[in-house]
Amino acid sequence: MQFRLEKRPEPSQLMVYATPVAAVVLTMVLGAIIFSLIGYDGVGAVREIFLTPLTNAYKWQDLGVKAAPLIIIGTGLSIAYRANVWNIGAEGQYVVGGLAATWVALSTYSLTGWWILPAMVLAGMAGAAAYAAIPALLRTRLGVNEILTSLMLTYASVQLVYFLIRAPWKDPMGMGFPQTRLFADAARLPTIIPGTIVHLGVPIAIVVALVAWFVMTRSVFGYQMRVVGTAPHAARYGGFSENRTIWLAMLVSGALAGLAGALEVAGPFQRMVPGFPTNYGFTAIIVAFLGRLNPLGVIFAGIVLAITFVGGEVAQTTIGLPNAATGIFQAMVLFFLLAGDLLVRYRLRRVSKAPARGVA
Template sequence: MMRYRLEKRPEPSKLMLYGTPVAAVVLTMILGCLLFSAIGYNGLRAVQEIFLTPLTNPYKWQDLGIKAAPLIIIGTGLSVAYRANVWNIGAEGQYIIGALAATGVALMTWGMSGWWILPVMAIAGMAAGMAYASIPAFLKTRLNVNEILTSLMLTYASVQLIYYLIRGPWKDPMGIGFPQSRLFSEAARLPNIIPGTIVHLGVPIAVIVALIAWFVMSKTVFGYRMRVVGAAPHAARYGGFSETRTIWLAMLVSGGLAGLAGMLEVAGPFQRMVPGFPTNYGFTAIIVAFLGRLNPLGVIVAGVVLAITFVGGQVAQTTIGLPDEATGIFQAMMLFLLLAGDILVRYRIRRVSPEASVGAA
């Protein structure tokens, strides 16, 4: 009976590394076309509406910026953590907690004016995201509890906290029974940077955050620490880099940026806290981080690609009746193909005869 094993290839070229995400997107379009055709939809039209219409329709470009901004910020934070081999899967919860902290500031300053309100909301959002990320960091460094499980489970606690607050202490007294907070004051809302559009200040902030992260990760000791600890933990310990400190730094950076994204989202498109605020940006940003090759510059491009699927999915719902879950199917397929491509780039499948297996034993 023949057996197979994975054998590590020589170090792949940059062309192969950066060509894999492009191939994953193209294959997603092809397989998505076949899949939706098989279940009774116009597969070619579905791919066109999801991947091409947001780019060819100028009225959708502003939507791309709004959707891409939180994905870029959260994806940047996750790329830093994953570089250090710290697997923060709970960015969605940190994003929600950051938005709740910003909402608390907005409600406490309701009716007030002043330029300082938005910066205080941003600081509160980042601090709350960092505090929430510190829980799995503490459990990991003190009790060796897997950060994947703890960060993920805390996400569901944050969703329940939203429901409690907007149905109780933060419920809008003028909301006619709807579970939502009151509308933020003008000073607590992000200004639009392009007149006549919905493009708010958070869009350029997202790009600036990614550029700063790229500089820090590629040009500073902090970035060098993250890369070394993630790639060669034994060498990092020999070089004097503390693994515990690196875990804390990675979790705090990723949690803080997720909290900032939550603040920008609640002060921008939503302008109040509502039950529908959890939009899975934190989970989608995981795909953004890997599609961008854990490089903040690549995260900018990947954030736009995933934003295209969000906007295109909404277009496809109205034009051809595609279900809302179609966006998630395309995104999941993209991640699967990307990870599969990474394995094939780094490993080859080798057939091993039974005699060779016995001899090796």
């Protein structure tokens, strides 16, 4: 007796968008059980991670700040994944974007002017796009899988951060700590709500997602991304170049990751430090899929994942949950999401093996 996967009829829109909700609910239930079995307050862990950031008004500002980079990077990845281009190195591109913006901030340290922040943003986007161009070049010229190259380049970017903040960019007044000097006022993002940490990058993230949604649904570029990703043979017949699409997808996703990096280093960090690589790029992969590769869905998915970041920090101080708990809950969300997609689109069918016939 054998089993095989059989494709179901096209699932309804309700099923497609109900799966992410079910994935979050299952994560909460199973997470409570698992952490209870290993000796923690499982119910309390779920409460602190998923509910406290929503019920505590003081934590709402943290949600906005954490969600902004996830939304921006997740939007870029959703565009690339729509085109079937698997950029896994958004974390590295985010880091390079932050480094490029830092270079501008340090180079203009003694200057003032409104143009410094836009220059940092442009440098961050350009630097990250150039970094994303490496996997695109290797894919289109040599046929090298972009999953491996983009992922490996992430670790190179992290080592570059460590080198720069320990040698050429090290703050001479930093008492030996590996970090750059604090940015000048002109190189810092302004807060938009007095008395909070909510900076200008939060509304920028929403605008980026809305613009991306419009472009993906109302432009030839968006149509090209969708067609190449879903029907490559039809795309070639229609005149869309696969290599050109790969380049566009990698450059756009890389540039948006660099935008997030530039806004982060100019906003919450205000200097380059060893802790700048925060795994936003990897978490944004979950955001993109949880948002159904739709920029509007990415906004809500970014908020959900930001809740786990903020709630994880709360749970560490209130019930002593380890830092790794946040990653466990995020991984469970992705697992249940992918499993749900598989069950919605396929079913397991039992196949009886026919007996072999003898040769006369």
